[in-house]
Amino acid sequence: MSIREYVSDVGTNWNWHGIKLVSALVYLSMILPLVVVVVNSFSSQRIATFPPEGLTLEWYVEFFRDEMFLSAVWVSTQVGIAAAILAGAIGTLTAMGFVRKPFPMKKALSIALLTPMIVPPVIVGVAATSFFTEIGLDRSIWWLIVMHTLLALPYAFLIVRSRLYLFDETLEDAAMTLGADRLVTFREITLPQIAPAIITAMVLSFVISFGEFTASQFWVQRETTTVPVVIYSMVRTTITPKVNVLATLVLVITMVVPVVGLAIQRWLTSDTS
Amino acid sequence: MSSETTSTTAETPDRIESIRQRLMESERFGYLLSPGSGLLWVLLFLFLPLTVIVTFSFFRAGEFGTIIYEPTLENYRRFVNGTVYQRVIGRSLLIGVVTTLIVLPFGYTLGYFLGRSKSRWTPLLLGLVVVQFWVPLVIRTYAWIPILGRQGIVNDFLLWLGVVSQPVEILYTTHGMILGLSVSILPFMVLPVYSIVSTIDEEIIQAAKTLGASDARAFREVTFPLSWPGIVSGILFTFILSAGSYLAPQLLGGTGDRLIAPVIETVFSQDFNWPFAATLSLVYVALIVGILYLFSRKADIEEALEGTQL
Numbered sequence: 001m002s003i004r005e006y007v008s009d010v011g012t013n014w015n016w017h018g019i020k021l022v023s024a025l026v027y028l029s030m031i032l033p034l035v036v037v038v039v040n041s042f043s044s045q046r047i048a049t050f051p052p053e054g055l056t057l058e059w060y061v062e063f064f065r066d067e068m069f070l071s072a073v074w075v076s077t078q079v080g081i082a083a084a085i086l087a088g089a090i091g092t093l094t095a096m097g098f099v100r101k102p103f104p105m106k107k108a109l110s111i112a113l114l115t116p117m118i119v120p121p122v123i124v125g126v127a128a129t130s131f132f133t134e135i136g137l138d139r140s141i142w143w144l145i146v147m148h149t150l151l152a153l154p155y156a157f158l159i160v161r162s163r164l165y166l167f168d169e170t171l172e173d174a175a176m177t178l179g180a181d182r183l184v185t186f187r188e189i190t191l192p193q194i195a196p197a198i199i200t201a202m203v204l205s206f207v208i209s210f211g212e213f214t215a216s217q218f219w220v221q222r223e224t225t226t227v228p229v230v231i232y233s234m235v236r237t238t239i240t241p242k243v244n245v246l247a248t249l250v251l252v253i254t255m256v257v258p259v260v261g262l263a264i265q266r267w268l269t270s271d272t273s
Numbered sequence: 274m275s276s277e278t279t280s281t282t283a284e285t286p287d288r289i290e291s292i293r294q295r296l297m298e299s300e301r302f303g304y305l306l307s308p309g310s311g312l313l314w315v316l317l318f319l320f321l322p323l324t325v326i327v328t329f330s331f332f333r334a335g336e337f338g339t340i341i342y343e344p345t346l347e348n349y350r351r352f353v354n355g356t357v358y359q360r361v362i363g364r365s366l367l368i369g370v371v372t373t374l375i376v377l378p379f380g381y382t383l384g385y386f387l388g389r390s391k392s393r394w395t396p397l398l399l400g401l402v403v404v405q406f407w408v409p410l411v412i413r414t415y416a417w418i419p420i421l422g423r424q425g426i427v428n429d430f431l432l433w434l435g436v437v438s439q440p441v442e443i444l445y446t447t448h449g450m451i452l453g454l455s456v457s458i459l460p461f462m463v464l465p466v467y468s469i470v471s472t473i474d475e476e477i478i479q480a481a482k483t484l485g486a487s488d489a490r491a492f493r494e495v496t497f498p499l500s501w502p503g504i505v506s507g508i509l510f511t512f513i514l515s516a517g518s519y520l521a522p523q524l525l526g527g528t529g530d531r532l533i534a535p536v537i538e539t540v541f542s543q544d545f546n547w548p549f550a551a552t553l554s555l556v557y558v559a560l561i562v563g564i565l566y567l568f569s570r571k572a573d574i575e576e577a578l579e580g581t582q583l
Contacts, residue, residue: 213410
């Protein structure tokens with residue numbers, strides 16, 4: 001398209017070009033901050049300005065020497081995996097009950113199940129800390145796992161449930177008629193069909209757990225410090241390139257996990273069809 | 274039925290198999306597991322803790338963070354009589370409304386663009402929005418600090434344009450906070466609008482135009498009303514998340530931006546006044562429930578909460 005054609009196109013389709021312009025602006029606002037974080041992780045200055053005056057890998061070397069950083073990544077990964085498995089399993093079971101079984105007050109109960117999405121995380125944190133302390137439980141990694149499962153559960157439930165609505169139940173009837181019991185039917189018929197949705201639910205649960213800060217700040221201890229808590233307490237004072245290194249690695253992890261999930265999903269669907 | 278399983282003598286494989294059979298056939302156990310497991314989880318780890326803080330709100334704090342277990346209305350009196358905490362809540366709700374008014378037009382425009390665009394880049398552009406969900410909020414929030422500071426890119430740009438002669442204060446002000454907050458919440462508006470707009474049949478819009486409607490009128494009378502469920506979902510999330518936000522006011526806001534979430538955290542973790550933190554939490558939750566009730570008379574809450582999924 002020549003410049004002249006382009007200009008005349010802008011003249012006639014000005015609405016659409018306006019929409020494109022606003023969209024580009026929105027993308028800029030979403031992406032610029034992340035670019036600054038990644039670029040500044042290579043900055044040679046102690047207090048980084050953007051664009052940096054020089055580049056170095058020094059902070060990455062320091063990062064991998066820092067026990068606290070590595071332990072935080074390890075704790076977050078463990079909690080994320082445990083919460084993903086729990087939220088995936090409970091979300092699937094619950095969604096199956098909601099779609100397949102008759103029971104009273106379904107609508108109200110499903111809203112009750114979604115409340116962790118609505119209650120501000122600070123209040124979830126305060127309430128859970130009061131509760132666990134009152135019943136005399138010591139702060140441990142289990143608090144984090146249990147509560148991250150709670151926060152991810154509504155998302156896992158919704159994803160699996162919307163897949164189940166599309167499910168052809170006659171397939172299960174056929175399997176049962178042919179003599180399979182409920183467990184076999186679930187394993188051989190139902191699970192392969194809804195597996196991609198369960199994977200999506202687990203990936204999202206992992207990501208929610210891995211990034212959760214506001215509620216978790218009340219539950220962590222020195223040895224169970226998670227990545228977002230480390231980042232927060234560091235940026236409260238100054239933003240060093242080291243924080244940017246941690247944030248960049250988190251960006252990489254949060255991109256890689258869903259991509260791996262997507263690959264597993266592809267592999268599952270190609271296997272069954 | 275349970276009495277039989279407890280009187281087990283020798284755990285032979287046969288015996289285990291028969292227990293397994295019985296459990297699978299037991300309807301009550303089935304319900305307990307599905308849908309019961311999820312409901313129990315929420316009951317045990319959200320509703321029960323909320324009940325515990327209801328009782329806390331009627332106790333008072335002693336010295337060194339202890340709790341004096343004597344019924345009192347002191348906390349509620351403190352909330353009703355002092356204007357400080359009422360103002361904090363009022364300001365939080367106001368920030369929620371302002372953020373929603375900013376996020377709505379920008380988020381709608383991008384959602385509409387993605388839903389209508391036929392470019393082969395659309396899946397990639399959509400992916401860029403979804404990716405925002407995956408990046409921890411704390412990173413997306415602190416990332417604004419070097420951008421908005423006195424020597425940040427925004428000030429450099431404004432100085433270069435000649436709009437200002439001195440760097441302007443954006444970081445640690447209400448404006449900076451609202452900017453960071455709006456951008457972090459945008460995907461909650463974009464995705465539901467996108468998923469509705471992309472299902473609107475192009476032919477309906479064409480039909481309106483064929484019948485003589487202008488682009489603007491076709492949008493106003495066809496596309497916009499049809500995309501309403503997506504807008505409702507976006508508004509619900511934007512308001513709830515911004516009014517209850519913690520990170521943006523802490524990291525980007527000024528000293529005047531003490532919203533409800535940071536205030537509750539301070540009362541709880543720094544003043545160690547658990548009963549009063551419980552009271553503030555409950556007052557705020559009650560307000561949110563009230564707002565949701567009004568909302569539910571106009572729209573379906575469950576449907577709105579489902580909106581962010583693709």
